[in-house]
Amino acid sequence: MPAIQQEVLYAMQPETAPPAPSDGSVAPTPTAAASAAAPTDRFGAKDVFDLSWRNLLDAYSCTECGRCSAACPANLTGKTLSPRKIMMSTRDRLEEVGRNIDANGKFADDGKNLLNYISVEELRACTTCNACVEECPVSISPLEIIVEMRRALIMEDSNAPQEWNALFGNIENNFAPWKFSPDDRDKWTAEV
Ligand code: SF4
Ligand code: SF4
Numbered sequence: 001m002p003a004i005q006q007e008v009l010y011a012m013q014p015e016t017a018p019p020a021p022s023d024g025s026v027a028p029t030p031t032a033a034a035s036a037a038a039p040t041d042r043f044g045a046k047d048v049f050d051l052s053w054r055n056l057l058d059a060y061s062c063t064e065c066g067r068c069s070a071a072c073p074a075n076l077t078g079k080t081l082s083p084r085k086i087m088m089s090t091r092d093r094l095e096e097v098g099r100n101i102d103a104n105g106k107f108a109d110d111g112k113n114l115l116n117y118i119s120v121e122e123l124r125a126c127t128t129c130n131a132c133v134e135e136c137p138v139s140i141s142p143l144e145i146i147v148e149m150r151r152a153l154i155m156e157d158s159n160a161p162q163e164w165n166a167l168f169g170n171i172e173n174n175f176a177p178w179k180f181s182p183d184d185r186d187k188w189t190a191e192v
Contacts, residue, residue, distance in 0.1 A: 044151025068132035079125035083132035083142035089117035
């Protein structure tokens with residue numbers, strides 16, 4: 001992910017980061033050494049504003065045929081997740097935002113976001129198998145919205161089950177989900 005590579009680069013080499021804009025002023029132009037890309041405001045999506053225009057158009061294009069949900073292993077095994085509902089919920093929130101903008105001239109914070117429409121339980125039930133995307137007759141990707149929302153949950157809110165945190169720590173430190181040091185990786189070869 002380029003946005004993450006960039007954040008890591010800025011953390012490791014702060015001199016490459018573009019200067020922060022001062023109050024009310026126009027952001028200074030990054031130095032030649034700095035990346036042309038501005039620091040990422042947010043990882044993943046918390047609300048419809050963070051989704052791509054394609055995701056939003058998808059929400060309006062959904063025919064509600066249900067083929068995605070019929071092929072979804074999470075749905076088939078009784079989980080709360082329905083990719084069809086993901087698209088309908090995204091559209092519902094989008095329409096709510098639209099009505100808000102119509103009423104106020106611009107968006108007035110209503111204290112809500114997409115998580116008021118799509119639950120954490122639904123998001124976590126997805127196996128990212130891609131079946132919903134392959135089944136959709138109009139090439140919609142509910143998966144993309146799910147992944148973006150999960151990304152925000154983890155990277156913005158640190159909202160993960162306790163069991164996952166050990167895994168994240170291991171990946172960060174050991175480059176693998178297990179607790180063993182990378183230096184010990186080839187120890188099994190001694191036995192063969
Ligand atoms: S990618 Fe997720 S939502 Fe889509 S079919 Fe697979 S489990 Fe269901
Ligand atoms: S398969 Fe595509 S069009 Fe049909 S309900 Fe799912 S997302 Fe909508």
